[in-house]
Amino acid sequence: QVQLVQSGAEVKKPGASVKVSCKASGYSFTRYYIHWVRQAPGQWLEWMGIINPNSGSTSYAQKFQGKVTMTRDTSTTTVYMELSSLRSEDTAVYYCARSPLGGLGGLDIWGQGTMVTVSS
Amino acid sequence: QSVLTQPPSVSGAPGQRVTISCTGNSSNIGADYDVHWYQQLPGTAPKLLIYDNINRPSGVSDRFSGSKSGTSASLAIIGLQAEDEADYYCQSHDSSLGGSRVFGGGTKLTVL
Numbered sequence: 001q002v003q004l005v006q007s008g009a010e011v012k013k014p015g016a017s018v019k020v021s022c023k024a025s026g027y028s029f030t031r032y033y034i035h036w037v038r039q040a041p042g043q044w045l046e047w048m049g050i051i052n053p054n055s056g057s058t059s060y061a062q063k064f065q066g067k068v069t070m071t072r073d074t075s076t077t078t079v080y081m082e083l084s085s086l087r088s089e090d091t092a093v094y095y096c097a098r099s100p101l102g103g104l105g106g107l108d109i110w111g112q113g114t115m116v117t118v119s120s
Numbered sequence: 121q122s123v124l125t126q127p128p129s130v131s132g133a134p135g136q137r138v139t140i141s142c143t144g145n146s147s148n149i150g151a152d153y154d155v156h157w158y159q160q161l162p163g164t165a166p167k168l169l170i171y172d173n174i175n176r177p178s179g180v181s182d183r184f185s186g187s188k189s190g191t192s193a194s195l196a197i198i199g200l201q202a203e204d205e206a207d208y209y210c211q212s213h214d215s216s217l218g219g220s221r222v223f224g225g226g227t228k229l230t231v232l
Contacts, residue, residue, distance in 0.1 A: 045160075
């Protein structure tokens, strides 16, 4: 079936980096954008950015420019999101989600989420 | 603070109808970008409920409907059920933020 499966929970110290993976299966990997969305504890959804798995091109929300890097590996149909210079405010659940290429459609399939905890 | 404004909470009794508003501006909803709605049950990932303003994905109950007018959009739920208790988010695109997708602040629906 169509699914996005994310890597497991992470605990990091302030200043470190974290890399979360999102493996796609059950559909044509290069025909859907992958987005990253985060949700701090008890807070709302926050869009971080998008990657085109076909070209590798990315677009990041202004807030995350210089802090996030999204990459993809077409051979394993996996997208990665790396967040650097972690602070306590980056403690959140990070979700990947897909939307159809070439448009501004809704995010129809979501990963299960990856909890990232930043603590000294 | 979210670009799209939603009421923090709404409530209704079983069987009733509730609506959730999502207010934007001329850079997002008012610029004719589509609005999508998501349902997030406690402890789970969001689920696409309405896409492109009015459309329901396969498997979503027809008790849920969406509409859009001007700089606002709304989600309506009829025949309220206990299982509808969740957080609801609207989402659109904003041209003033470098082409970002934007979410509303979310609305907690309580079924009384």
